[in-house]
Amino acid sequence: MxxxxxxxxxxxxxxxxxxxxxxxxxxxxxxxxxxxxxxxxxxxxxxxxxxxxxxxxxxxxxxxxxxxxxxxxxxxxxxxxxxxxxxxxxxxxxxxxxxxxxxxxxxxxxxxxxxxxxxxxxxxxxxxxxxxxxxxxxxxxxxxxxxxxxxxxxxxxxxxxxxxxxxxxxxxxxxxxxxxxxxxxxxxxxxxxxxxxxxxxxxxxxxxxxxxxxxxxxxxxxxxxxxxxxxxxxxxxxxxxxxTLGIRMEEHEENTKQIIEFLQSHPGVEKIYYPGLSSHPNHNIAKKQVRGYGGMISFDVGSEEKAEQLLKQVKYFTLAESLGAVESLISVPAKMTHASIPKERREELGITDGLVRISVGLEDMEDLIADLANALKG
Structure with a gap:
């Protein structure tokens, strides 16, 4: 089956x-x-x-x-x-x-x-x-x-x-x-x-x-x-x-690929974390053990101030805990999901105050990219 x-x-x-x-x-x-x-x-x-x-x-x-x-x-x-x-x-x-x-x-x-x-x-x-x-x-x-x-x-x-x-x-x-x-x-x-x-x-x-x-x-x-x-x-x-998990996961990933192309070309994004990128650490391991790379992206905008500004400007990305839903969600892990980890430990791991995590939803991809483009204008 x-x-x-x-x-x-x-x-x-x-x-x-x-x-x-x-x-x-x-x-x-x-x-x-x-x-x-x-x-x-x-x-x-x-x-x-x-x-x-x-x-x-x-x-x-x-x-x-x-x-x-x-x-x-x-x-x-x-x-x-x-x-x-x-x-x-x-x-x-x-x-x-x-x-x-x-x-x-x-x-x-x-x-x-x-x-x-x-x-x-x-x-x-x-x-x-x-x-x-x-x-x-x-x-x-x-x-x-x-x-x-x-x-x-x-x-x-x-x-x-x-x-x-x-x-x-x-x-x-x-x-x-x-x-x-x-x-x-x-x-x-x-x-x-x-x-x-x-x-x-x-x-x-x-x-x-x-x-x-x-x-x-x-x-x-x-x-x-x-x-x-x-x-x-x-x-x-x-x-x-x-x-509907199968069709959702495929659509999450398709939207994610196009958003990554946008983020890679944006000067306000310093680093992108996504296992589907050939530059991602252990990408070759991921290729062997997964059938798809999913709908989660983390990227660094350089500072806490820039991250907070981004979160204030987005319209279709909802500022909320959690991930994996039909709606796109956005968060700053250092202040939200990983706030229980001591700051020095977060910094040691690379979870900076400028790190933004997005869970790409099932909205129209063009709307999501336009939303991020507007928010990253500062």
Missing amino acids: KTKTKLIHGGIPSDQQTGAVSIPIYQVSTYKQDGIGGHKGFEYSRTGNPTRHALEELIKDLEEGTAGFAFSSGMAAITAVMMLFNSGDHVILTDDVYGGTYRVMTKVLNKLGIESTFIDTSNLSNIETAIRSNTKAIYIETPTNPLLKITDIRGASNVAKEHNLLTIVDNTFSTPYWQTPLNLGADIVLHSATKYIGGHSDVVAGLVVVNSNQLAEDLHFVQNSTGGILGPQDSWLLIRGIK
Whole structure:
């Protein structure tokens, strides 16, 4: 089954009870049993809900894994995955991760004794150097947020296997339409499904897919025990959003290519970050592991003042957190998504106060370019 077909017919494509072509929203908390333990696959909606189950089966199929799990947010998904580890365990993470990931590792999970080290995983030798006797996993974002750095998933997974470590990949920016990390050797893939998978700025959710029955059993135990589940209405919204993921991702990318051509020719833009550019670090790695480069661009306009001026002038790019929606969004990571990272750490990573991140939407490309051209006049 080809990917666009799988987006529509994967998982549980219709309701087996009624034949409805859209899985119903099972707004229910508990289920009648014929006798003690005699339920029909569902007993309590924290443990399992038919609508959520349909979503979990769908994302499992799209990522080509063993089992899928739906959580109430991307951060709930990340936290649940980290609950697979014990106090005293150590996790290596990409240095340029989403600010919320950095925050939960350094301000919350560290209190539970889960240790973390942040390194540039785009250089595989750094991973080897960072491994300790108590290291249990390598956590990769690729492309990263906001500098769109690329890590070799297969290479990192090979290093992990040599040391009996898990490989975890945040696949939010690429989605399973453009990249399938489990096929490259990863053990766990996760998403902030709030972004491209939902695609319409109307749901907050997280998704996880694992590649083994043991990981599936362990993560379901965490999900059921801690309860950070996705509700049935939001599960239904994600199923609906996924049906158009393919055509949306293709259109996002087509608009992005033309916007990049404009930015490259503009004197007010000092640097552009986009993995589809041949000049982008590890572009050749990206070519091997993705089927498309996505709709995220970061570019530096040189100063905080110029960035703020740009944000004041845009009309079609909405100043807002998040990304991956049908509408184009714009932000300054240093002041918004990555504000929780200390300034000295941001500067060390290259997240300057003049760095602007745009999530290219589905508006007419000519309108988007005209909007940026007007805003960059200063």
